[in-house]
Amino acid sequence: MGAPIAEQIRERLQQALDPVALDVQDEGYKHVGHANEGKGHFHVRIVSAAFAGQLPIKRHRLVYAALQGLMDQGIHALSIDAKAPGE
Template sequence: MTVEKVERIRQRLTEALAPVELDVIDEGHKHAGHSGEGRGHFFARIVSPAFAGKNPIERHRMVYAALGDMMPDGIHALAIEAKAPGE
């Protein structure tokens, strides 16, 4: 199930933001015993031209918008590193 979530996250971010670099890592193992255990803890590192000229908050909002309904339902926690090319 987690592999499927990682692939869904990758697909949505790719479709929405056309990244030149994208890493999505399942970090659920770091949260054993946490209240959100089993609901998905992920790290996304994304480099996209879409982030050029945007501040960190705007970039995070773009990522959240791309993931849409996955945020409240399939993802409990998401750490984001969002950069424009060359940063």
């Protein structure tokens, strides 16, 4: 079996977006009893120069692009807080 999903999220975002700050939280415990029994719920806080001048939707698309494939293999829900440095 591969690395835990949270670790895979961290690794992919590090490689794709070179963040200056990154926090990945497994929030499955907040969703017990919901779809997938609370598994696969994550929150990402990321600060990257790649987000400078980008609208929030573009920032989210960059995160989703970096996580391509994981969205179908372990991530059920993902909330994103994406900022550029200095925001």
